[in-house]
Amino acid sequence: MFYLVLEQPERVGALFSAVVRLIFCVSPTLFTSKTVNPKSKSSMFKTGYIINPKLDMVWFLGLPFVAVLAALGAQAWLPFVAVASINLWITIPHHYATWVRTYGMPEDWSRFKERLILGPIIIVALAAAGMVWAPITLLLIVMAWDHQHSIMQQHGFSRIYDFKAGTGMSNTGKFDLTLHWILYSFMFLNAPMFRNLWIRELYKLEIPLSVQFVDILLLSSRVVLAVFIPIYIWHLWKTLRNGESLNPIKYAFIGASYFLWYFAAWHTNSILLFAIAHRLMHGLQYIVMVYFFLQRKSDQGISQPGLWSRVSGQGRLKWFLIGGGAYALVVQLLINRPLDEFGFGVVNFISYQAVPEFGLAGMDYIGGYELFAQTMISAYALVHYYVDSFIWKVRDAKVQVGL
């Protein structure tokens, strides 16, 4: 099955076509499972991909399932600190990808300059005010925006699928966005893990809810979902009736994404599972998207070079990844968090035990960090001594040229 998905992705489209044929009772002669020219309007199903069939199968259709397996493994064998490690390895580098795309790309910098300067100032001011006067509100805003951002990312990928295949109608984007909001909100309201969260936060704001009110709210969310699903199917039917096509890969992608979210969210004993699975999917898909976007720009050769062109394009993947890792390292040091967080709770880089032979007591975290900082300063000095020992030889003819 995996071979089929990876090697012959068009077969997946064919399977999907068969299912839809059953639902809509449409003649099989109207279907094609092969990738077609997006401009052609002769088929009801057209497949288009974000990158290409193989890579889409790995990063956009297969990744959610792998992420769930990885999260289940983490739940079984790793401590909770693994969430912080995933944050460092995936989430922080995915921010770096954004900075490369915006501040490191002259084309985008000049296009969005005003927003790229004002935006951070306004947001940092909001965060600072929140920290001082309303920390719970700040936390709620971060969480709420994170959820909205997650919805919009998957919606954005859905739009790319339609764009690449030339499928859907002019209002399909709005229907898709509504579908995403309703599916995600249903999960947020109904999954026990999230229920605990939002009910508690409302209590903190002295907005107590009764069980009856929560029950009515949950019932309403189910009614909205039950009403909207037929409306969405009607939209698909109308799309086909209007002679437009559907991209089955888009629906496979949406299905895979919601499989991850719903499976993880209803795993009530484990916030760890949701946190790891979600971060893997969201962060990795974003990094992949940015990298291939930049690579295509690089291949076209029409964009002005910048930081982006140094870390992307043919043969430069390693620099993109090294840049992301280095960025995570710098962030961790700047916020004064232990480097051990990279280690999934398995590796402890630093352990400042007592050394009675030298009369040294064991150190607390602050003492340990000071020792680390002092070690780094000493190490830089040692490197300086070492380099100077061979670059300043006056007998060296090449040095003499510069003297």
Next chain:
Amino acid sequence: MTWLRRYRILVVVYSIGIFVGLREYSISQTREQPVDFLTGEGSMFTDVMIGVNPEDPDTDFLKAMRALSQADEEGFSELLEKALSAEIKHNELLLQFHAQHLLNQGAETEETNKALNRWHDNFPFSERHITIQFATGPTTPYDALLLEDALSSIPWIADSEFDPYTQDSSDGWRLRIKFRRGEVINIGLLTEVSSWESLISTE
């Protein structure tokens, strides 16, 4: 209008932030402490969670805390065990509280070590501490220094404070410790001694 369209997401976020933030600020002016969900004050929240999330281990923890506040020791232990049997790793308060509860109850060292290491493994960077009670404490600076040295030589202790509960030390002393990551805790070194002096003599 172009400006509004360009910055509409920030306008929405700021509007929500100001609305909710004013609510939070006004509450913070009338309360000294935030709502404590683990005391009687959070009883309504517990009722709602029992109604909407009856099978959730976090709800069992809330129920256990409510039983404790009602002096129902048996119900408390039963519910706490039920919550822990779900093998949850995310609720640091539950894991720490369980370990502290075992210490307070004078449970078997092996059982307490298991609870402490379970908490510490999942939250190795935690700034929370564990408290151990002693009847007496050092009365001279020299003794205090000797005790500090003795504690700092124990590999799994990252930081410790030894002070009386009250100024006249009539209610006994407490040792508050934070743990060093990557080390296995053996709390018996501190609990299986007759007094604080034994810690120095052991050293």
